[in-house]
Structure formats: structure tokens, C-alpha cells
Amino acid sequence: MSHRAQIWVALWIVYVVWGSTYLGIELAGETIPALFGAGVRFTIVGLIVCGLAMWRRGLGALKIRRAELASAAVVGLLLPGANSVLFLTEQHVPIGLTSLIIASVPLWVLLFRLAVGERPDRVASLGLLVGFVGIAVLVRPGGDSGSLGYLLLTVVAAISWALGTFLSPRMSVPRDTLVATGYETLIGGLVLGTIGLATTSSSRLDPASWSTRSVLGLVYLILVGSVVGYTAYAWLLGNAPIGLVSTYAYVNPVIAIGLGVLVLNETITARIVAGAVLVLIAVAIVVRRESQPGKVVGADGNPVELAPARRS
Numbered sequence: 001m002s003h004r005a006q007i008w009v010a011l012w013i014v015y016v017v018w019g020s021t022y023l024g025i026e027l028a029g030e031t032i033p034a035l036f037g038a039g040v041r042f043t044i045v046g047l048i049v050c051g052l053a054m055w056r057r058g059l060g061a062l063k064i065r066r067a068e069l070a071s072a073a074v075v076g077l078l079l080p081g082a083n084s085v086l087f088l089t090e091q092h093v094p095i096g097l098t099s100l101i102i103a104s105v106p107l108w109v110l111l112f113r114l115a116v117g118e119r120p121d122r123v124a125s126l127g128l129l130v131g132f133v134g135i136a137v138l139v140r141p142g143g144d145s146g147s148l149g150y151l152l153l154t155v156v157a158a159i160s161w162a163l164g165t166f167l168s169p170r171m172s173v174p175r176d177t178l179v180a181t182g183y184e185t186l187i188g189g190l191v192l193g194t195i196g197l198a199t200t201s202s203s204r205l206d207p208a209s210w211s212t213r214s215v216l217g218l219v220y221l222i223l224v225g226s227v228v229g230y231t232a233y234a235w236l237l238g239n240a241p242i243g244l245v246s247t248y249a250y251v252n253p254v255i256a257i258g259l260g261v262l263v264l265n266e267t268i269t270a271r272i273v274a275g276a277v278l279v280l281i282a283v284a285i286v287v288r289r290e291s292q293p294g295k296v297v298g299a300d301g302n303p304v305e306l307a308p309a310r311r312s
Helices: 003-028 034-057 066-089 095-102 105-115 122-139 148-170 177-199 212-239 248-264 270-290
Strands: none
Touching (some): 003 212, 034 177, 034 212, 066 095, 066 177, 095 270, 122 270
């Protein structure tokens, strides 16, 4: 298989796998408590990733400084924490709509960059404005789109995701991406799992009360959504142009919307279509402009090279 073919295979793995995680979260959250389910997912993923790092680079790879551990903990609480919110909100908000709101993460990241003095070009700024108009259209309550409270909670999850993405390259996280991901997911998972155990009744924690498809959804999230999806994504970062890798941000929602219609019989309203068009156009503009060197200028006047928003 040629290198170009390998890139497209890995890219479609990311497209389909990460687009389908919204369905996996919805199924898992049907009977498994949100915080506990997210905690189990990320604790296991963290152990697997740390194990892979140790297998590839030796036990010494997991030795990090206290500052790196603290930074990994902050990012770990923001990224898996945002994901745990979806376990709850997707029981009240269609997964297609959820995926569109989460697709706005690059827009929020750019907003955080503006807050610290980085200056995108005018085209990216226009994309930012268009995107937030699209978000406003999507979160306006009505029809089968879910209650305003859960819609806004989904927006909070997107902001948390964006904040973790924004802070990660600015903090002393471990330099090895595999080690950083392992510690972040492990710490986030342990904290979420502990909170879930402390705040959930024993009857809901009884595995006998969980449906088969919820268990299968959780297993899918762990083995396919996190391990397979992240492996393909990490390989792409080292072998494909950032602009091409970043396209997952606006392909994933299309996959999620399709699965919502086919598997969950979700309906697509004119308002969702309108909001989707605005958000996806905005994300495409922002991601493409940010992927070009020199398009964003830092507070010191120097060009800033930007990476795509991180996924967990």
C-alpha cells in the first residue's frame, strides 16, 4: 500500500471512529451512570496508553516531573471531564446536534487565543463570527432539539474541551505525546470514577442493571473510539499535513448525524440544517486558515503555528 493510501485509510478511520463515538456515548449512557461510565472508560484507556508507552520506550518513559504531572492532571480533568458531560446530555439532546456543538471546539480555541493577544487574520475572524451565529441557531430550544439546559450544558462541554486543548501546549505536560495522553486520561478517569462512585446509588452501579447495548457501547468507546481512533490520529500527525488531518473536525458531525438517523431514528429539522451549515463552514474556514503558517500572530508579533483541536 502506498504512503498516500495509508494516509487516507488512517484518515477515514478517524472520520468514522470519532464520528461514531457520539453513538457509543449515547448507548453507554442509557443505563450506565455518566461520571462512573466516563471514569471507567478513561481509567482503562489511560492504563492501556501508559502500558503502550512503557512497552515502546521502557519503564523510564513514565517518569515525569511534578510540574508535568500537575499539568497533565489539569488537562485530564478538562478533556475527559467534558466527555463525561456528554454521557448525560446525549440522553436529552440528539447525537447529531451534540456533534455539531462539539464541532465548534476550534472556534472556542480561537476565542481563547484572541483573549491572550493572538491575532487571527480577517478571514478567520469572519469564520469565528459565522460559527457563533450557527451555535446560537442550534441552541435555540424548540422541536426535538432537547431542553435549553442540556443544550447549554453541551456548549459548556465544548468550552471545557477547547480550554483543555488551548492550555495543553502552554503547560508543562510531558513532551512525549503518548505519555502525556496516558497520564491525562488516567488521572481524569480516576477522578471522574471516584466522584461517580461517591455520588451514585449502589443500585445504579450494579452491573446487572446495565443493558447489553450500554456495555457494548462502553467497550466500543474504550477499544475502538479511544485506542484505535487515537492511534490512527497520532500516526496522521506525524505523516500527513495538519490541514488534511484537521478535516476530521467537520467530517465527524456528518458521520454522527447519519448514525443518529439510521440507528436512533433522529430527525433532521430545517433549523439543525441551517445551524450545521453555519458551524461547519466556520470550522472549515478557521481550521484551514490556522493550518497555514503565519496566519495567526501572537501577542509578541510573531507567527503562531497551530495544531488541530485535541480529542480524547
